[in-house]
Amino acid sequence: MTWRVEPRAGRPAQAGFTLLEVIVVLAILGLVAGIVAARGPSNSHGPSVRGQVASVVEALRGARGRAIAGNRPVGVAVDGARGSIAVEGGPTLHLPPDLALTAVAGPMGEPGDKPAGIRFTPDGGSNGGRIVLADGKRRTEIGIDWLTGRVSVADGK
Numbered sequence: 122m123t124w125r126v127e128p129r130a131g132r133p134a135q136a137g138f139t140l141l142e143v144i145v146v147l148a149i150l151g152l153v154a155g156i157v158a159a160r161g162p163s164n165s166h167g168p169s170v171r172g173q174v175a176s177v178v179e180a181l182r183g184a185r186g187r188a189i190a191g192n193r194p195v196g197v198a199v200d201g202a203r204g205s206i207a208v209e210g211g212p213t214l215h216l217p218p219d220l221a222l223t224a225v226a227g228p229m230g231e232p233g234d235k236p237a238g239i240r241f242t243p244d245g246g247s248n249g250g251r252i253v254l255a256d257g258k259r260r261t262e263i264g265i266d267w268l269t270g271r272v273s274v275a276d277g278k
Contacts, residue, residue, distance in 0.1 A: 173216055174254055174261050174274060177206060181239070181265060181272045184208045188241035188270075199224035199237040199252055206252075219256060226250040245270045 181197060187210065188195040196209040201222045207213040216222055224237035226248060241247045249267025253260060262275045 169217075170220065170254065170256050170259055170261065173220060174263065176214055177216075177252060177254065177263060178272055178274060180206055180208050180212070180214050181263070183211065184239075185241040185245065185247070185270045185272070187211065188243055189245055192243045194243065195241045197239040197241070199226070199239065201237075216254070221255045222252070223255075224250060224252045239265055241270050 184195045184197050187208075195211075198207045198209075199205075199222070200207070201224060204216040204218060204220065204222050205213055206216075206222075224239075226237035226239050237250065237252075239247060239250050246268055247265050247270040250265050252263040252265075254263070255261070259276070264273045264275065265271075266273070
């Protein structure tokens with residue numbers, strides 16, 4: 122048995138959208154997509170700061186790995202005035218000028234020592250310290266554990 126709906130008296134049955142309605146909806150969607158595409162990507166500093174933090178962490182972990190693999194100490198010089206981090210026997214990382222870089226090396230280090238020195242030992246340890254990257258609103262602290270040489274990241278506001 123099939124059911125069939127009969128139109129009411131004087132009104133035709135409607136089964137969908139008219140062509141005009143579909144064209145109007147597509148035109149509105151095209152207009153919105155054009156506005157979004159013309160606006161371009163957002164100019165947030167968050168992703169670029171996170172990328173710089175990741176680069177610094179990668180350089181520090183690479184220095185620790187090089188010390189363990191080469192069975193010799195590897196130093197990392199952190200120069201806040203120049204905004205650079207140089208790994209002994211490896212690359213020098215230059216940070217953008219709008220990103221403030223401060224470092225304290227070792228348990229007896231003073232903030233602002235130029236350049237601060239972090240040394241990784243063949244047993245995986247280090248003299249410890251911390252590096253702070255800040256762009257005005259956001260502050261990220263990278264810690265280097267003196268006993269294990271482990272590199273950790275903590276976000277601050």
